[in-house]
Amino acid sequence: MSAAQKIGAEKDWDFDRLNRAYDAISDIALGELKLDIYPNQIEVITFEQMLDAYSSVGLPLMYKHWSFGKNFARDELLYRHGLRNLAYEIVINSDPCIAYLMEENSMMMQTLVMSHACFGHNHFFKNNNLFRQWTDAEGILDYLEFAKTYIARCESRYGEDAVEAVLDAAHALMGQGVNRYTRRKTLNLRDEEKRTRERLEEQERTYNELWRSVPSSGPRSRQSYNEMERKHLLGLPEENILYFLEKNAPLLKTWEREILRIVRHVAQYFYPQKQTKMMNEGCATFVHYQVMNRLDQTGFLDEGAMMEFFQSHTGAVFQPDFDHRGYSGINPYALGFGMMEDIQRICENPTDEDRAWLPEIAGKGDSMEVLKDGWANYRDESFIRQFLSPALMRKMKFFDLHDDGKSDLTVKAIHNERGYQRVRTKLADQFDVVQNEPEIEVVDVDLDGDRRLMLQHRVYSGILTREKDTTMVLQHLANLWGYEVKLTELSAQSDVVLKQHSAAPAR
């Protein structure tokens, strides 16, 4: 690398320097680290455009909704008054992989951000199992374009208020709009649009079947379904409430079903990101750290740039202690980067303890292989369960605090021989999205009577749902369903009913 190609000497970036930096990063990330990425598309944007992207959940194309306006207003206020920094970059799980760089970034920052997003996150998106299974990187942008125009068309045809009501309700149920357990065939969002029409026509013909037994259907004899038939017909129990409504809600119009479907797709698209936040950031941070250090060694970055880099990097991976004023949970960058570095160490330079705890990888040598395998096949929860080493637990000084909901809190385990196992398990649980969200299912519909929709929340460890929110969400649900809905919270251990909520549709 000749001195003329150095980029670190000047603080400001230009397109030529960006290109050269990209090539230099690419040599390292693809040539040496052997990452596997989607083609990159890098877009330089202003802070205002960054706020725009922020407020519509980070997607470049999004339908219109007031809640995005609210997010924008809040973020803008915080940003303008210096209370919060904007992210330096946003990266989108799409093929080609789109990364937004802010124009305010310095040249060093752009280099860092490109390594982080365009190689780290990009590799993760392309290779992680969850993303491969649940998201369609190739089709997402086309699908969003379709969703945006579809919803805009609905607004002009049925009025903004009507569309807003459906979107509000669908957003409230977004957390219950993903399939957690059932495995589906790979999504192909690109064909969604073409399929829409056929599917809707088909549904119009068939879904009525079920409701033909209602009293209003005239002289036809009322036939009753037994429980088995009924549940089979309705596909119950169903964890994905948005899906259930789309298929079975008796009063929804075709376009309303389609909107539910769009929201459900968006929710599902983001679900893997929720489950892999820590690993994803860990992977990207690890990659940028490797790349930047190599760029330093090859003389591509000068000392000033490296100082700036270290400052920014340490800031990102800083983990405040639990009793620190700035503590706001476990920093996914800190834990993620910590784990990646730790795995590298265990592969290349293991201690006896590592050999005892992690025999599969200790001393394996090629750490990139192990890491890449981990990035591809795990999510946060299982990754911690599998790879969190005692050494890292000691380093981060993890301890497990138990709250029995009644008396004082108890320290159940700390970072010592007796505690490692429990700390690791509890930390893994803490990162398990499924355990941290209420498990709610549609269990039955009173087909013979008043069509009441019955839902169930299986309560673990006595943790109920938050009453105020639940009431509001149920109201939305009732409005979509068209009849009364009832949510029963019952203990998973004893099947004892702990609490009941119900809501009737607003007429």
Place this chain on the structure above:
Amino acid sequence: MNIVDRRLNPQGKSLSNRQRFIRRAKKELTEAVRKASGERKLSDIGNEERVWIKADRQKEPQIRHSTDQGERDYVLPGNKEYQEGDRIKRPQQEGGGGRGSEAADDGEGEDAFQFALSQEEFLDIFFDDLELPDLLRKQMKSSDSFTTVRAGHSMNGSITNLNLKRTMQNSLSRRIALKRPRLSDMLTSAAEIEALEDAENAEDVERHGELTAQLESQQRRSRRIPFIDPVDVRYSRFEQVPQPVTSAVMFCLMDVSGSMTEHMKDLAKRFFKLLYLFLGRRYKNVEIVFIRHTHLAREVDEETFFLSRETGGTVVSTAFDEMLRVVAARYPRDQWNIYAAQASDGDNTAVDNAKVVQLLKQKILPLCQYFAYLEVKDPDGRDMATDLWRTYEQLVKNGEPIAMRKVAERSQIFPVFHDLFMRGGQSAPAQKVNS
């Protein structure tokens, strides 16, 4: 890899989302704006307004685990002295430790929501259900002011309106169509002829003859086909269009005699400023005339109007006389919408009341789009009917269009203003005479 510069893409993609939010939060924002405008200094209006709104209807509910009951574990980093089995007192709900941070992101803090409104948005909301009385009538009536607008082209007109461009276009196309020889062609021929003038050989002589004949025919043709023909000529046409009057003048009349306290003047000033802002949103051009009076009235500038003190008696009619003088001198009725707002503590020399009634009835009220009388009080003053109030009340009872209100506190200014200009409420402005 592909780098795209998106910085010049259209900005404000989220504008329509913002409008949607404002529309949705209309009720809360209106409330907040009312509240905010009652509290803050008037001079602040016009800057960015930050208002707090209740976020109930703007809440985005999700079914989530509650944080206040049940059994759970927290794995926390940064242990210092804890050993297994240690018991720790439950932190207060707001307090530090693990619980504190859990509570911070549970969304309960969303109940109130701060929102920054631009000046436009703030005033939009503030003036939303207000309207100017008699605006329409004046606009229709005042169609005796005109502007000229372009109205295409015509074949005839005054030479000053000659449209050179259009004329030359027509000329050019006619010349091309009729194959009028171009000047440059003729000049080339002439030059060639000249070059062959002294030619000896037969070929050149023949060529010379040919060219001369050609040139002559060209010259003939160019004389027959004029460069500019009368049929080419076009004039720009203008039409007179009646123009609604977009200018308004606002007369601020104020009693500055000794009985007016600073507090009263402050109230009056606030009212005037609001009226000014309001008029400014309806008219392109708003002028203000300040007239203050004791037993003498004088037109003054803003600073003098509000700040300097005068002593003397109180003769209200002098202010009306001065106003009539200014109108006659500078604001012809057919070109200006005239508004007047009078602020006073209600004192008047008893003998003047008859003149006030007469002036108002015969001159001032027919002249004005709107006449508002604001009686300012001290907050602890007794609420007695004053001379002026009784006089105006009598006028109102006889059907004269005077809007009148009493104000004693700053916080009443906005409600009173709002009340005066409420949409649809102006037909009987003084029916509710008490503020």
